[in-house]
Amino acid sequence: MSTYSILGLCGSLRAKSLNLAALKAAAEVMPAGMTLTIATIDDLPIYNQDVQDKGWPAPAERLRAQVAAADGVIMASPEYNWSVGAPLKNVIDWLSRYKEQPFQNKPVAMVSATGGPVGGVRGQLDLRRIMAVLGGQVLVKPEVFIGSAAGKFSPDGKLTDETTRKFLTDQMLGLRDLIERTKRANG
Numbered sequence: 001m002s003t004y005s006i007l008g009l010c011g012s013l014r015a016k017s018l019n020l021a022a023l024k025a026a027a028e029v030m031p032a033g034m035t036l037t038i039a040t041i042d043d044l045p046i047y048n049q050d051v052q053d054k055g056w057p058a059p060a061e062r063l064r065a066q067v068a069a070a071d072g073v074i075m076a077s078p079e080y081n082w083s084v085g086a087p088l089k090n091v092i093d094w095l096s097r098y099k100e101q102p103f104q105n106k107p108v109a110m111v112s113a114t115g116g117p118v119g120g121v122r123g124q125l126d127l128r129r130i131m132a133v134l135g136g137q138v139l140v141k142p143e144v145f146i147g148s149a150a151g152k153f154s155p156d157g158k159l160t161d162e163t164t165r166k167f168l169t170d171q172m173l174g175l176r177d178l179i180e181r182t183k184r185a186n187g
């Protein structure tokens with residue numbers, strides 16, 4: 001059985017983030033052999049080329065290496081003002097500055113959980129467009145939009161909504177297939 005290491009990038013920094021809870025739920029429903037590590041991103045400074053010119057900050061170096069080493073990435077992010085939240089966009093902006101692009105050909109699945117009913121469709125579509133610029137292999141379907149998310153998790157962050165669990169399960173199978181197809185295509 002093949003084993004695949006998956007990196008989770010959560011676009012919300014708050015401890016009780018519903019997107020973080022969704023990432024943890026994705027880890028529970030992954031097929032055997034897939035494992036999830038959730039990246040720390042809250043120590044990454046806001047992108048500033050003056051800072052970059054003085055030398056890559058350690059968190060950017062760490063995240064670059066983690067993305068490069070992962071077989072696949074799951075991005076779970078809230079929608080902020082109809083687009084991608086700043087924390088995840090900041091990670092992407094930093095990593096996009098590396099000459100050897102860590103997202104190039106990287107299989108990426110996306111999840112968005114929001115307080116409102118729409119589930120972050122607008123933000124996730126922007127994220128798909130951004131990842132296309134960077135050459136990521138974005139999993140087109142199954143899509144996962146978790147609207148009215150507060151009602152779908154218990155107060156301690158466990159996914160309680162069975163329909164959402166089924167979507168996530170199917171998406172993780174899709175991510176595994178995409179990883180295998182990408183590996184075959186790139187030798």
Ligand SMILES: Cc1cc2nc3c(=O)[nH]c(=O)nc-3n(C[C@H](O)[C@H](O)[C@H](O)COP(=O)(O)O)c2cc1C
Binds near residue numbers: 018081083113116117
């Ligand atoms: C700055 C800000 C902007 C937001 N904009 C949107 C939005 O455009 N669409 C939406 O559905 N929810 C929006 N929300 C509500 C978030 O969906 C909600 O707070 C969600 O729980 C955040 O994700 P988290 O639980 O992972 O932190 C916004 C929240 C914040 C803090």
